[in-house]
Amino acid sequence: MAERSARIEALKAERPDLRGEYESEVAASEAMRQVLISGPFPGIGAGHIDLYKAFGWRNWQLVRAEGRIGIVLPRAALTGAGTEAWRRDVLRSGTFSDVCIVTNTGQWVFGGVDGRYTIAFGVIARASDADTLALCGPFHSRAEFDRGRDALAVVPLSEFLSWTSTAMFPLIPDPISATVFRRMRQQPEFRTSGFRPVIELRPVEDRSRIDTNLERPAGPIPVLTGVSFNLWNPDHGEPYGYASESIIDHLLAKTIRTTSMAKSPFSGMSIHVAADLPVGKPRVAVRDVARATDSRTVIAALLPPRVAVMHAAPYLLRNGTDESDEAFVLGVLSSIPFDWYARRIVELHLTFELLGSMPVPAPDRSDPRRLRVIEIAGRLAAVDGRYFEWASAVGVPVGSVDDAEKPELIAELDALVSHLYGLKRDHVAHVFETFHRGWNYAPRLKKVLGYFDTIEATA
């Protein structure tokens, strides 16, 4: 950072010619922005003003009644906030009659374009009687495309609009995936679960309170970020930095301030002393930076007490729920079926909006499957004495899982959560088969299905 500013300063002195060039580029870009923002392109201002958004609008405006066009767009056009109005307009007076998503792996579609890009080939139609849309992909090669291009998942428009609040396109590669997705959506959304994601510390505002020198910790409070923890492991990586005890006072003052704000997650909560703060107790954190193509997308962990978190690691604020609910939610969030669902909708971040829209089973409090999820997640999370009080509240021992038992518990958890979602045996298999490209899922799936059959037999 410092190096960059120094270099900029040096260039300012050495190369005044570049300055003019830079300024005219900025002016040209601003002029383009003004043209686009004042054009007939509703909603284009959410996020960056990108040409593809105007391109989508203009092409759609040119389609006459009962006409249709083929269009190539970045996938963000089907998911982003800046194109929501466009998607809704298409769905109001027509439909996406055929959407095929491809990933440019190995640049098989567009040479010279990064292989990580996903591109949508769509047919949009102005049709008064349209009541469904169809989608397939993502395909990573010509061979995959040829195999799957005709097996489109067909979805009624009313159902599609109920999936998300932004009319975004989930990645539904085939009709079985659509069935699984639908079935999972029968469960209530995360936002009704009694937990709310909250950002605790932010890089710009809180910079002065956090020392990022890890060699000699500047205080007793570790400040964690996304990479600091992993599934069932609160000590996975380095902390972001350290803070002194005074950061607790800072958090307390800030939290008390926000309890009186209606929209604040702390609204109406009774917080008066440091002991009332979430930072004083174990809590669940989730990684914000997440992609559907990573080996896992949702990465949550139960953090020990007296550890603070950065914006890349929001934590789940508990309000009106107890430690058992916390263990249950952690168990669901850490399961393959929940992650499979997340991978249908996550692009680059596990945003609060997306997390809030994801389904979480809400079984009866005495449901034996729920109790078993709590027991397993509680034991896996309470890795040592730091969690003693939390584990007592849940009713589990600390440090009770050895390396041999761990994969068994994780497999049983996947089976329990799948069952709570109402999935059938072949749905579970489908979830594992389509979870991640090229992963060796067979041994794990076999274990999971074993537990699944037992649950099915006793249910």
Next chain:
DNA sequence: AAAACCTGTTGGATCGGTAC
């Protein structure tokens, strides 16, 4: 052996909406 590519991930600036 070097170059190119792929994957997982980060810190941080900034925008825009909303409550006070």
Next chain:
DNA sequence: GTACCGATCCAACAGGTTTT
């Protein structure tokens, strides 16, 4: 107006894998 807060985008690194 100010504080707060979630979303979005940018620029980039590290380390592994594949290709040349």
